[in-house]
Amino acid sequence: DLGYELPDDTASLPEPVCGVLTEPPTASQLYADLQSGVVVLWHAPGDEAASAALAELAAEFPEHAAVSPRPDDAAGILATSWDRRKAYDEVGAEVGDFLRTYRARAPQTGGCPADE
Secondary structure, three states, X not given: OOOOOOOOOHHHOOOOOOEXXXXXXXXXXXXXXXXXXXXXXXXXXXXXXHHHHHHHHHXXXXXXXXXXXXXXXXXXXXXXXXXXXXXXXXXXXHHHHHHHHHOOOOOOOOXXXXXX
């Protein structure tokens, strides 16, 4: 459990955000991402090697992946999508499989706005 609770007002959510985040997303931002089919890949705060490895995986799907430090201090990797989550000891092929399988599987599948 990452300690997030569903935002009260889901009608006015922000745009989803993809890419490498330096801070954990707010509850509203996380909900917007997951609802839009974005897979959020979490790593332990300060684990630059895991962040870089996850960023490399996420680059395959720039409109459907975000990499973030965890809001707790837990070790390991956590992959989350709409209605799914799985913990991993390290970045590996299974994390990539999760991303490929569960991206764009949500009530809205548009993901993040494309870079122009």
